[in-house]
Amino acid sequence: MNNLLLNDFHASSDYIGSEKKWIFLIFKGSVILRNNYLNDDWLALDYSSAALFSEVCETKLCIGQYKGIDCEVWGLVGSKLDLKSFILVELRELLVTLNEIVFTMISRSVQLITWHESNKFCGRCGGKNSMSKNEHCFVCKKCDLSFYPKISPCIIVAIINGDECLLARQSSWPAGRYSALAGFIESGETAEQAVNREVMEEVGIKITNLTYFGSQSWPFPGQLMLGYIAETTDKNLRVNELEIAEAKWFKFDEMPIGIPPSSIMSGRLIERAVLTIRNNAI
Ligand SMILES: [Zn+2]
Structure with a gap:
Protein backbone atom coordinates (compact mmCIF):
# COMPACT_ATOMS: atom_id res chain seq x y z
CA MET A 1 0.00 0.00 0.00
CA ASN A 2 1.65 3.21 -1.16
CA ASN A 3 1.25 6.84 -0.17
CA LEU A 4 0.26 6.35 3.45
CA LEU A 5 -0.69 9.81 4.62
CA LEU A 6 -1.37 11.01 8.14
CA ASN A 7 -4.45 12.95 7.04
CA ASP A 8 -6.01 9.78 5.66
CA PHE A 9 -6.63 8.56 9.22
CA HIS A 10 -9.54 10.09 11.07
CA ALA A 11 -9.56 9.29 14.81
CA SER A 12 -13.06 8.56 16.05
CA SER A 13 -14.94 6.46 18.60
CA ASP A 14 -17.79 5.81 16.15
CA TYR A 15 -18.00 3.29 13.34
CA ILE A 16 -19.31 4.49 10.00
CA GLY A 17 -20.38 0.94 9.10
CA SER A 18 -18.01 0.35 6.19
CA GLU A 19 -18.23 -3.05 4.50
CA LYS A 20 -14.58 -3.85 5.20
CA LYS A 21 -12.81 -3.37 8.53
CA TRP A 22 -9.13 -3.06 9.53
CA ILE A 23 -8.12 -4.60 12.85
CA PHE A 24 -5.19 -4.21 15.23
CA LEU A 25 -4.60 -6.83 17.94
CA ILE A 26 -3.17 -5.78 21.32
CA PHE A 27 -1.98 -8.16 24.03
CA LYS A 28 -0.39 -6.98 27.31
CA GLY A 29 0.48 -3.55 25.84
CA SER A 30 2.18 -4.97 22.73
CA VAL A 31 0.88 -5.41 19.20
CA ILE A 32 0.43 -8.68 17.31
CA LEU A 33 1.83 -8.47 13.79
CA ARG A 34 2.51 -10.88 10.95
CA ASN A 35 5.88 -12.67 11.24
CA ASN A 36 7.17 -10.86 8.16
CA TYR A 37 5.77 -7.45 9.12
CA LEU A 38 9.03 -5.66 8.33
CA ASN A 39 8.37 -6.33 4.62
CA ASP A 40 5.03 -4.49 4.69
CA ASP A 41 4.08 -0.84 5.00
CA TRP A 42 0.50 -1.57 5.98
CA LEU A 43 0.16 -3.62 9.17
CA ALA A 44 -3.56 -3.68 9.98
CA LEU A 45 -5.19 -7.12 9.66
CA ASP A 46 -8.32 -7.98 7.76
CA TYR A 47 -11.12 -9.74 9.62
CA SER A 48 -10.22 -13.27 8.51
CA SER A 49 -6.67 -12.93 9.91
CA ALA A 50 -7.79 -11.28 13.15
CA ALA A 51 -10.53 -13.88 13.64
CA LEU A 52 -7.86 -16.47 14.52
CA PHE A 53 -7.76 -14.64 17.88
CA SER A 54 -11.49 -14.02 18.35
CA GLU A 55 -11.77 -16.55 21.20
CA VAL A 56 -9.34 -14.56 23.37
CA CYS A 57 -10.69 -11.13 22.41
CA GLU A 58 -12.25 -9.37 25.41
CA THR A 59 -12.61 -5.81 24.12
CA LYS A 60 -13.36 -4.27 20.73
CA LEU A 61 -13.13 -0.51 20.25
CA CYS A 62 -13.41 1.69 17.19
CA ILE A 63 -10.22 3.72 16.70
CA GLY A 64 -11.46 5.65 13.65
CA GLN A 65 -11.40 5.34 9.88
CA TYR A 66 -8.58 4.98 7.40
CA LYS A 67 -9.60 6.18 3.92
CA GLY A 68 -13.26 5.62 4.83
CA ILE A 69 -12.74 2.12 6.24
CA ASP A 70 -13.56 1.43 9.89
CA CYS A 71 -10.53 0.55 12.02
CA GLU A 72 -10.90 -1.40 15.23
CA VAL A 73 -8.66 -2.53 18.05
CA TRP A 74 -9.11 -5.84 19.81
CA GLY A 75 -7.80 -6.27 23.34
CA LEU A 76 -6.75 -9.90 23.84
CA VAL A 77 -6.58 -11.65 27.22
CA GLY A 78 -5.07 -14.84 28.62
CA SER A 79 -1.92 -15.94 30.41
CA LYS A 80 -0.25 -17.20 27.24
CA LEU A 81 -1.19 -16.73 23.62
CA ASP A 82 -0.85 -19.17 20.73
CA LEU A 83 0.65 -16.73 18.23
CA LYS A 84 0.36 -18.98 15.16
CA SER A 85 2.18 -17.20 12.29
CA PHE A 86 2.26 -13.90 14.18
CA ILE A 87 4.65 -12.26 16.64
CA LEU A 88 4.20 -9.95 19.59
CA VAL A 89 6.06 -6.65 19.12
CA GLU A 90 6.61 -3.89 21.68
CA LEU A 91 5.47 -0.43 20.66
CA ARG A 92 8.90 1.09 21.29
CA GLU A 93 10.46 -1.29 18.74
CA LEU A 94 8.12 0.08 16.08
CA LEU A 95 8.85 3.74 16.73
CA VAL A 96 11.69 4.10 14.27
CA THR A 97 10.76 1.32 11.83
CA LEU A 98 7.16 2.22 10.98
CA ASN A 99 5.76 4.99 8.85
CA GLU A 100 4.03 7.68 10.89
CA ILE A 101 0.44 6.83 10.00
CA VAL A 102 0.68 3.14 10.93
CA PHE A 103 2.55 4.01 14.12
CA THR A 104 -0.17 6.55 14.98
CA MET A 105 -2.91 3.95 14.56
CA ILE A 106 -1.07 1.29 16.56
CA SER A 107 -0.17 3.80 19.26
CA ARG A 108 -3.82 4.87 19.53
CA SER A 109 -4.85 1.21 19.70
CA VAL A 110 -2.45 0.44 22.56
CA GLN A 111 -3.45 3.57 24.50
CA LEU A 112 -7.19 2.88 24.19
CA ILE A 113 -6.89 -0.76 25.27
CA THR A 114 -4.63 0.21 28.20
CA TRP A 115 -7.16 2.87 29.23
CA HIS A 116 -10.02 0.38 28.87
CA GLU A 117 -8.28 -2.25 31.00
CA SER A 118 -7.37 0.23 33.76
CA LYS A 150 -5.37 10.05 29.82
CA ILE A 151 -2.98 12.21 27.81
CA SER A 152 0.03 13.81 29.54
CA PRO A 153 1.45 16.81 27.66
CA CYS A 154 5.19 17.36 27.67
CA ILE A 155 7.57 19.70 25.87
CA ILE A 156 10.80 19.23 23.96
CA VAL A 157 13.00 22.17 22.95
CA ALA A 158 16.01 22.59 20.67
CA ILE A 159 18.02 25.64 21.79
CA ILE A 160 20.21 27.60 19.40
CA ASN A 161 23.13 29.85 20.30
CA GLY A 162 24.95 31.30 17.27
CA ASP A 163 26.13 28.31 15.23
CA GLU A 164 25.56 25.77 18.01
CA CYS A 165 22.63 23.69 19.24
CA LEU A 166 22.17 22.43 22.80
CA LEU A 167 21.65 18.69 23.27
CA ALA A 168 21.46 16.61 26.43
CA ARG A 169 21.75 13.01 27.57
CA GLN A 170 19.58 11.38 30.21
CA SER A 171 21.38 9.21 32.75
CA SER A 172 19.53 6.09 31.56
CA TRP A 173 20.80 6.56 27.98
CA PRO A 174 24.01 4.99 26.64
CA ALA A 175 27.06 7.21 26.08
CA GLY A 176 26.85 9.11 22.80
CA ARG A 177 23.05 9.31 22.66
CA TYR A 178 21.71 12.88 22.73
CA SER A 179 18.44 14.69 22.20
CA ALA A 180 16.83 18.05 22.87
CA LEU A 181 15.78 18.99 26.43
CA ALA A 182 12.37 17.66 27.44
CA GLY A 183 10.00 17.50 30.39
CA PHE A 184 6.39 17.28 31.52
CA ILE A 185 4.05 20.25 31.68
CA GLU A 186 3.02 20.87 35.31
CA SER A 187 -0.61 21.37 36.36
CA GLY A 188 -1.72 24.93 35.65
CA GLU A 189 1.24 25.73 33.39
CA THR A 190 1.17 26.82 29.75
CA ALA A 191 3.42 24.90 27.37
CA GLU A 192 5.60 28.01 26.99
CA GLN A 193 6.01 28.37 30.76
CA ALA A 194 6.98 24.71 30.93
CA VAL A 195 9.69 25.19 28.28
CA ASN A 196 11.19 28.15 30.16
CA ARG A 197 11.03 26.33 33.51
CA GLU A 198 12.48 23.03 32.22
CA VAL A 199 15.39 24.81 30.51
CA MET A 200 16.13 26.81 33.67
CA GLU A 201 15.85 23.70 35.89
CA GLU A 202 17.96 21.43 33.69
CA VAL A 203 20.71 23.71 32.37
CA GLY A 204 20.22 27.07 34.18
CA ILE A 205 19.89 29.36 31.14
CA LYS A 206 17.29 31.87 29.93
CA ILE A 207 15.80 31.50 26.46
CA THR A 208 14.16 33.87 23.97
CA ASN A 209 12.31 33.68 20.63
CA LEU A 210 10.37 30.55 21.51
CA THR A 211 8.77 29.14 18.34
CA TYR A 212 6.33 26.25 18.12
CA PHE A 213 7.52 23.47 15.79
CA GLY A 214 5.00 20.62 15.94
CA SER A 215 3.67 17.76 18.02
CA GLN A 216 3.72 13.99 18.23
CA SER A 217 1.81 11.44 20.22
CA TRP A 218 4.36 9.66 22.40
CA PRO A 219 2.60 6.59 23.74
CA PHE A 220 4.97 5.59 26.57
CA PRO A 221 2.37 5.43 28.00
CA GLY A 222 0.17 8.39 26.98
CA GLN A 223 2.18 11.52 26.32
CA LEU A 224 1.69 14.29 23.80
CA MET A 225 5.01 15.88 22.93
CA LEU A 226 5.00 19.57 21.90
CA GLY A 227 8.18 20.63 20.09
CA TYR A 228 9.76 24.12 20.24
CA ILE A 229 12.83 25.92 18.98
CA ALA A 230 14.35 28.64 21.17
CA GLU A 231 17.39 30.90 21.19
CA THR A 232 19.76 32.03 23.90
CA THR A 233 22.83 34.21 24.29
CA ASP A 234 23.87 32.43 27.48
CA LYS A 235 26.39 29.64 26.90
CA ASN A 236 27.25 28.92 30.52
CA LEU A 237 25.38 25.76 31.33
CA ARG A 238 24.66 24.90 34.96
CA VAL A 239 23.66 21.27 34.47
CA ASN A 240 21.31 19.83 37.07
CA GLU A 241 22.70 16.33 37.45
CA LEU A 242 19.54 15.15 39.20
CA GLU A 243 17.66 15.80 35.94
CA ILE A 244 20.16 14.98 33.18
CA ALA A 245 23.56 13.28 32.91
CA GLU A 246 25.14 15.70 30.45
CA ALA A 247 24.35 18.75 28.30
CA LYS A 248 26.59 20.13 25.57
CA TRP A 249 26.71 22.72 22.78
CA PHE A 250 27.23 21.11 19.37
CA LYS A 251 28.31 23.05 16.28
CA PHE A 252 25.61 22.68 13.60
CA ASP A 253 27.95 20.80 11.22
CA GLU A 254 29.37 18.58 13.96
CA MET A 255 26.20 17.09 15.41
CA PRO A 256 26.68 13.72 17.19
CA ILE A 257 25.69 10.46 15.49
CA GLY A 258 23.46 9.41 18.38
CA ILE A 259 20.63 11.90 17.81
CA PRO A 260 17.05 10.73 17.13
CA PRO A 261 16.17 9.76 13.52
CA SER A 262 13.99 12.06 11.41
CA SER A 263 11.19 9.48 11.54
CA ILE A 264 10.31 10.87 14.97
CA MET A 265 9.51 14.45 15.91
CA SER A 266 12.54 15.02 18.16
CA GLY A 267 14.79 14.11 15.21
CA ARG A 268 12.94 16.48 12.88
CA LEU A 269 13.10 19.21 15.54
CA ILE A 270 16.90 18.95 15.76
CA GLU A 271 17.11 18.92 11.93
CA ARG A 272 15.05 22.13 11.85
CA ALA A 273 17.33 23.75 14.45
CA VAL A 274 20.37 22.87 12.30
CA LEU A 275 18.64 24.25 9.20
CA THR A 276 17.76 27.46 11.08
CA ILE A 277 21.42 27.91 12.06
CA ARG A 278 22.52 27.30 8.44
CA ASN A 279 19.99 29.83 7.12
CA ASN A 280 21.03 32.39 9.74
CA ALA A 281 24.64 31.97 8.62
CA ILE A 282 23.86 32.80 4.96
ZN1 LIG B 1 -17.82 6.73 41.37
Missing part, protein backbone atom coordinates in the same frame (compact mmCIF):
# COMPACT_ATOMS: atom_id res chain seq x y z
CA ASN A 119 -10.65 2.07 34.25
CA LYS A 120 -13.23 -0.60 34.98
CA PHE A 121 -13.86 0.84 38.44
CA CYS A 122 -14.31 4.41 39.63
CA GLY A 123 -11.20 5.99 41.21
CA ARG A 124 -13.39 8.12 43.52
CA CYS A 125 -16.05 5.78 44.95
CA GLY A 126 -14.97 2.33 43.75
CA GLY A 127 -18.25 1.82 41.84
CA LYS A 128 -18.37 -0.05 38.55
CA ASN A 129 -17.78 2.07 35.44
CA SER A 130 -19.68 1.60 32.21
CA MET A 131 -18.69 2.75 28.72
CA SER A 132 -20.45 5.78 27.31
CA LYS A 133 -22.39 5.04 24.12
CA ASN A 134 -21.25 8.26 22.44
CA GLU A 135 -17.50 8.44 23.01
CA HIS A 136 -14.46 6.75 24.50
CA CYS A 137 -15.40 7.56 28.07
CA PHE A 138 -16.11 5.45 31.15
CA VAL A 139 -18.79 6.77 33.50
CA CYS A 140 -19.26 5.63 37.11
CA LYS A 141 -22.74 4.17 37.62
CA LYS A 142 -22.80 5.35 41.25
CA CYS A 143 -21.30 8.86 41.31
CA ASP A 144 -21.38 9.78 37.60
CA LEU A 145 -17.66 10.65 37.38
CA SER A 146 -16.20 10.42 33.85
CA PHE A 147 -12.89 8.80 32.89
CA TYR A 148 -11.43 9.75 29.52
CA PRO A 149 -8.23 8.29 28.04
